[in-house]
Amino acid sequence: MSIEVRDLSHIYGQGTPDEQAALQDISFVLHGGEMVALIGHTGSGKSTLVQHLNGLLKPNSGEIIVDGTDIARPGVSMLDIRRHVGLVFQYPEYQLFEETVAKDVAFGPKNLGLDAEEVDHRVREALTLVGLDYEAVKDRSPFDLSGGQKRKAAIAGVVAMRPDILILDEPTAGLDPGSHREIMEMVKRIHDSTRNITIFVTHDMNDVAALADKVLVMSRGRLLTVGSPTEVFSHRTQLSAVGLDVPPLMDLLGDLKEGGLPVRTEIFDLDEAADEICGALKKQKEK
Amino acid sequence: MADIIQAENLIFDYSRPGSEETETVRALDGVSLSIEEGSFTAIIGRNGSGKSTLAKNLNGLYLPSSGRVLVNGWDTADDDRIWDIRQTCGMVFQNPDNQLVASIVEDDVAFGPENLGIPSAEIRARVERVLRQVGMADYREKTAHLLSGGQKQRVAIAGVIAMEPRCILFDEPMAMLDPQGRAEIMEIIRALHRAGHTVVLITHFMDDAAGADRVVLMDQSRIVLDGEPREVFQEEEIIRAAMLEPPLAVRLAARLRARGVELPPDIITTERLVDCLCRLR
Amino acid sequence: MLRDITLGQYYPAKSRIHQLDARVKIIGTLLYIVDLFVVQDFIGFAVLGAALAAVLVLARVPMGYIFRGLKPILLILIFTFFLNLFMVDGEVIWRIWILKVTKEGLYLALFMSIRLVLLITASSLLTLTTRPISLTDGLERLLSPLNRMGVPTHDIAMMMSIALRFIPTLLAEADKIMKAQQARGADFESGNVFRRGRALIPILIPLFVGAFRIAGDLAMAMEARCYRGGTGRTRMRQSVFGRVDYVALGACLVLFAAAILLRVLY
Numbered sequence: 001m002s003i004e005v006r007d008l009s010h011i012y013g014q015g016t017p018d019e020q021a022a023l024q025d026i027s028f029v030l031h032g033g034e035m036v037a038l039i040g041h042t043g044s045g046k047s048t049l050v051q052h053l054n055g056l057l058k059p060n061s062g063e064i065i066v067d068g069t070d071i072a073r074p075g076v077s078m079l080d081i082r083r084h085v086g087l088v089f090q091y092p093e094y095q096l097f098e099e100t101v102a103k104d105v106a107f108g109p110k111n112l113g114l115d116a117e118e119v120d121h122r123v124r125e126a127l128t129l130v131g132l133d134y135e136a137v138k139d140r141s142p143f144d145l146s147g148g149q150k151r152k153a154a155i156a157g158v159v160a161m162r163p164d165i166l167i168l169d170e171p172t173a174g175l176d177p178g179s180h181r182e183i184m185e186m187v188k189r190i191h192d193s194t195r196n197i198t199i200f201v202t203h204d205m206n207d208v209a210a211l212a213d214k215v216l217v218m219s220r221g222r223l224l225t226v227g228s229p230t231e232v233f234s235h236r237t238q239l240s241a242v243g244l245d246v247p248p249l250m251d252l253l254g255d256l257k258e259g260g261l262p263v264r265t266e267i268f269d270l271d272e273a274a275d276e277i278c279g280a281l282k283k284q285k286e287k
Numbered sequence: 288m289a290d291i292i293q294a295e296n297l298i299f300d301y302s303r304p305g306s307e308e309t310e311t312v313r314a315l316d317g318v319s320l321s322i323e324e325g326s327f328t329a330i331i332g333r334n335g336s337g338k339s340t341l342a343k344n345l346n347g348l349y350l351p352s353s354g355r356v357l358v359n360g361w362d363t364a365d366d367d368r369i370w371d372i373r374q375t376c377g378m379v380f381q382n383p384d385n386q387l388v389a390s391i392v393e394d395d396v397a398f399g400p401e402n403l404g405i406p407s408a409e410i411r412a413r414v415e416r417v418l419r420q421v422g423m424a425d426y427r428e429k430t431a432h433l434l435s436g437g438q439k440q441r442v443a444i445a446g447v448i449a450m451e452p453r454c455i456l457f458d459e460p461m462a463m464l465d466p467q468g469r470a471e472i473m474e475i476i477r478a479l480h481r482a483g484h485t486v487v488l489i490t491h492f493m494d495d496a497a498g499a500d501r502v503v504l505m506d507q508s509r510i511v512l513d514g515e516p517r518e519v520f521q522e523e524e525i526i527r528a529a530m531l532e533p534p535l536a537v538r539l540a541a542r543l544r545a546r547g548v549e550l551p552p553d554i555i556t557t558e559r560l561v562d563c564l565c566r567l568r
Numbered sequence: 569m570l571r572d573i574t575l576g577q578y579y580p581a582k583s584r585i586h587q588l589d590a591r592v593k594i595i596g597t598l599l600y601i602v603d604l605f606v607v608q609d610f611i612g613f614a615v616l617g618a619a620l621a622a623v624l625v626l627a628r629v630p631m632g633y634i635f636r637g638l639k640p641i642l643l644i645l646i647f648t649f650f651l652n653l654f655m656v657d658g659e660v661i662w663r664i665w666i667l668k669v670t671k672e673g674l675y676l677a678l679f680m681s682i683r684l685v686l687l688i689t690a691s692s693l694l695t696l697t698t699r700p701i702s703l704t705d706g707l708e709r710l711l712s713p714l715n716r717m718g719v720p721t722h723d724i725a726m727m728m729s730i731a732l733r734f735i736p737t738l739l740a741e742a743d744k745i746m747k748a749q750q751a752r753g754a755d756f757e758s759g760n761v762f763r764r765g766r767a768l769i770p771i772l773i774p775l776f777v778g779a780f781r782i783a784g785d786l787a788m789a790m791e792a793r794c795y796r797g798g799t800g801r802t803r804m805r806q807s808v809f810g811r812v813d814y815v816a817l818g819a820c821l822v823l824f825a826a827a828i829l830l831r832v833l834y
Contacts, residue, residue: 111753178530
């Protein structure tokens with residue numbers, strides 16, 4: 001399983017006065033089992049990019065090769081694309097519509113043309129995977145669930161399609177810290193159990209540092225860099241130039257270093273950071 | 288200074304359809320809170336802790352099931368004073384899209400003053416002034432729905448300050464914004480406080496609460512902590528029990544103290560922690 | 569696709585047409601629409617078309633906006649054109665397979681298309697050059713005589729203004745929901761009418777739920793901003809009926825009289 005994007009470009013309103021390049025010459029490769037964070041300033045093209053990966057938008061030029069097939073080519077079956085690539089939009093709970101949670105989650109699998117037994121199986125599996133109690137919620141109206149539960153149910157609707165590539169557009173938007181943590185733990189759990197490619201769009205650099213194997217950084221419709229969190233976050237000034245931060249802890253360590261305390265800054269864990277600072281303070285005193 | 292808002296033993300019940308019949312939920316359970324004129328209070332808590340319900344009780348959008356709320360001495364249950372109360376205590380809401388009434392920026396800002404029956408020339412002057420105050424003067428003729436979330440929220444704030452309220456309640460104004468929008472709005476809130484407005488900020492971002500004079504932590508329909516930020520944020524256990532996290536600087540400082548580093552007790556911001564550590568070496 | 573709909577959109581500019589009193593523009597547009605139905609020949613359309621062109625030039629709205637307003641009705645336009653072209657009996661001038669084009673059909677097809685284009689252009693010009701607030705204020709004032717008969721004119725105007733404000737928001741919401749359901753494999757493009765109708769349920773239900781959520785939020789925000797109906801309310805923008813407004817209204821009435829006269833004389 002892999003996805004390869006080659007020289008992808010998308011222009012909005014081509015031929016009109018307000019023509020605008022939304023994506024320009026994007027190229028990258030992702031492999032099975034990778035957890036990928038997509039970061040960038042609002043309007044950098046993140047949402048446009050993920051909609052291409054799912055076939056909702058067609059590029060003006062370039063290729064998107066999912067498992068050997070170019071899904072950007074005309075004539076490719078949309079259903080085939082959706083079998084491979086699942087996309088969870090921002091605030092997905094606003095898309096719930098069925099009478100019961102189970103029926104809502106079944107919508108995607110049914111559209112794939114699966115038989116009733118397989119659909120049932122997938123619904124149970126997906127609801128369990130997102131951390132909802134299948135028996136307790138299956139017959140409830142999705143509109144009666146709490147905010148966090150609604151979002152999980154909506155995500156289950158895409159997980160139940162068992163995509164090889166699961167994309168989540170800002171899955172934690174608008175959540176309080178507790179629900180935020182729960183949703184990110186859920187994303188990790190789904191990824192660990194399916195070993196698919198998971199791409200999540202986020203503004204939260206702590207999540208990037210904690211979860212991602214690979215980070216894609218977008219700015220003004222271009223792919224700025226690709227790398228591990230440690231690599232990407234080591235370019236603090238470059239990131240800040242495109243309106244992005246490093247994780248708050250790295251930021252703090254960076255400030256300490258600039259203030260004259262020689263500490264390593266590529267640390268994402270609080271206890272590790274405390275040890276590092278203590279060590280640096282001790283060394284200074286010995287001198 | 289005198290208290291502008293006094294909430295006394297507030298209880299607020301609402302009913303919602305349950306599995307069998309409608310059930311009654313107690314969203315506020317004996318909350319008492321006084322807000323001093325000119326202060327900056329942050330009310331923090333997880334979703335469903337009752338913080339939003341509390342805010343809506345403070346300007347008469349909700350009326351208490353029992354207990355009472357006084358704004359400038361007026362009871363919110365007094366029908367004759369309700370408009371004075373809402374003019375005194377303006378409110379900015381969470382969703383930037385759903386609180387703008389008019390299509391064009393300046394028309395929206397004028398909506399509140401128009402409702403107050405203020406003469407046209409005075410409204411125009413106020414609209415000009417408040418749009419400049421929130422940095423949106425260049426957008427006065429723009430269509431509201433085409434603005435970014437942060438810009439919409441700035442217009443919403445302008446619409447509230449155009450009514451010249453003494454107190455402004457912010458009900459999670461940054462929850463739906465990106466980091467840049469959040470920073471912009473926080474900056475405006477601080478400026479409004481400096482300009483003399485009483486500010487009540489409802490938020491689940493701890494770092495935003497660190498800049499307040501006072502932090503009120505709500506959990507399960509009650510106030511569980513109330514004090515200056517440096518006092519409240521020391522209570523890591525209670526904060527964690529409420530499913531929140533103290534600011535980064537507080538958490539790191541606690542770990543450093545545990546490792547024998549001597550740090551003053553009042554560290555709540557990153558700048559202060561960095562400053563203290565750099566002076567230690 | 570849904571974002572192309574420019575219904576009720578305002579284009580800010582400082583043209584003579586923008587500065588006209590909203591009441592003149594509302595009456596003018598209504599008279600113009602009546603003109604379009606009164607006129608029976610191409611000479612009449614030429615006159616009305618020229619008048620609209622003059623207003624277009626004065627309004628300084630880019631033509632792109634006008635065309636975008638016409639795009640959603642393009643399908644209806646083509647449909648009515650061909651319906652008229654092939655379905656009207658009369659003197660046959662052209663025959664393809666079982667279809668025949670008659671002189672009368674061609675005439676009617678052109679006639680209807682021109683009427684529809686002028687109608688849509690004129691009414692979108694009204695909203696493009698008039699702020700939604702001025703538009704609804706103007707409407708409220710025009711309807712105010714009905715107030716004495718117990719018609720809640722202020723409330724009607726406020727509802728209209730809110731509708732104009734939230735049309736783009738709801739369209740964006742519908743667009744998003746549609747994409748989200750497509751990502752879940754929903755298919756809106758194939759199948760018969762019944763299937764397609766059913767396929768809309770996953771869009772319509774979330775859209776309604778969303779509309780109610782917006783309505784609840786908005787009502788609360790309006791209350792917090794001291795909205796209590798029309799009484800005691802002032803306006804930032806006070807419209808004064810000036811000389812230019814009388815001239816413009818006069819021009820509309822002259823055009824109206826001319827259309828009637830043409831109809832009566834020929």
